[in-house]
Amino acid sequence: MRSRRFIQCDVFSAVPTRGNALAVVVDGDGLSEEQMRRFAAWTNLAETTFLLPPEDPSADYKVRIFTPTREMPFAGHPTLGSCTAWLDSGGVPRDVHVVRQECGVGIVEIDISRENELAFKAPPTKVQPLPADMQQAILGALDIPPEAVLRAARLDNGPVWQVLELNTAEAVLAVDSSRVRWPEFKAIGLLGAHPAGGECDYEVRMLAPSSGMREDPITGSLNSALACWMRAEGRLDRELRIAQGTSIGRCGRVSIRPLGEDVWIGGQTHVLIQGSVSL
Structure with a gap:
């Protein structure tokens, strides 16, 4: 075991505690998939995320997203919440206006240029x-x-x-x-x-x-x-x-x-x- 930075945030609401809660393990490197699954089940939130060093050279960080029962290739409130946690923990993006998040569907761009609102570019549907x-x-x-x-x-x-x-x-x-x-x-x-x-x-x-x-x-x-x-x-x-x-x-x-x-x-x-x- 080791001590890892942890953040819990509330996403998609102007009123704290009235949005969707997200647990974020900021220092997720070194954890096995089974450890991530167990912790996500323990938090019992809709999603828990783990931030990792990027594998894609164009990305600022990598995220893995887990519900209490399975891993997700992409999810919206974990994208904005993970980006908020990464920035709050001192993350500095390569592009001053855009964070590039690596996840199961590839690179998702997040616009950080607006005051009080983050926004991700919708992936293909x-x-x-x-x-x-x-x-x-x-x-x-x-x-x-x-x-x-x-x-x-x-x-x-x-x-x-x-x-x-x-x-x-x-x-x-x-x-x-x-x-x-x-x-x-x-x-x-x-x-x-x-x-x-x-x-x-x-x-x-x-x-x-x-x-x-x-x-x-x-x-x-x-x-x-x-x-x-x-x-x-x-x-x-x-x-x-x-x-x-x-x-x-x-x-x-x-x-x-x-x-x-x-x-x-x-x-x-x-x-x-x-x-x-x-x-």
């Missing part, structure tokens, strides 16, 4: 039709009337999402997340528009029966996939503000920013705990 039998199974399990569905898709940006866009944010918030169970269902994404003129443009939920929780508080990778889907269909022509976590008492806020050929996914991050852990 594979968009496919959601199989009809799966769509019907989800509708039946969640008691969603078919006429409430505007669009559906299977999105893959490392994680794979089964997504339904409903006709209103109210319909999204009315869904009972306790009705879906593993292993029949994995990650289900729901999206619905708020009335025009409100604080947020869309309400998003991520139902996660396979992760040990019924619902993920705020999901950057899902919002990234949704943004790429909307962009591919010509529906993303302005900056959007997303609410997530409302139904479980969180105040998640995600910004979606189209810029040229890219889409940037941003939010605020707060460091709440700093110290050391013996691993």
Whole structure:
């Protein structure tokens, strides 16, 4: 065992403790995969990350991302939280405005030029039709009337999402997340528009029966996939503000920013705990 720097932060909320918590072992080098898995299970958070020296010469650092049960090739709130922890621990990027993070999907760029908000460049997303039998199974399990569905898709940006866009944010918030169970269902994404003129443009939920929780508080990778889907269909022509976590008492806020050929996914991050852990 050795003492390693440790940070716990809150991601995607302007209100500390109302976002999505992330545990970060800043000095992750020398840990085995099994040690990382055990520690991530012990923290019992949605994700725990371990920062390592980069293998790709273009990267500033490497991150490995674990849920309590498995390793993830990419995830959004661990990307912003890990970057915040790396910078807070004295990390200096090669580019003054961009941090380049190495992870399972390759290099992810993180814009650090905005005050009070980091944003990652959305990685490529594979968009496919959601199989009809799966769509019907989800509708039946969640008691969603078919006429409430505007669009559906299977999105893959490392994680794979089964997504339904409903006709209103109210319909999204009315869904009972306790009705879906593993292993029949994995990650289900729901999206619905708020009335025009409100604080947020869309309400998003991520139902996660396979992760040990019924619902993920705020999901950057899902919002990234949704943004790429909307962009591919010509529906993303302005900056959007997303609410997530409302139904479980969180105040998640995600910004979606189209810029040229890219889409940037941003939010605020707060460091709440700093110290050391013996691993």
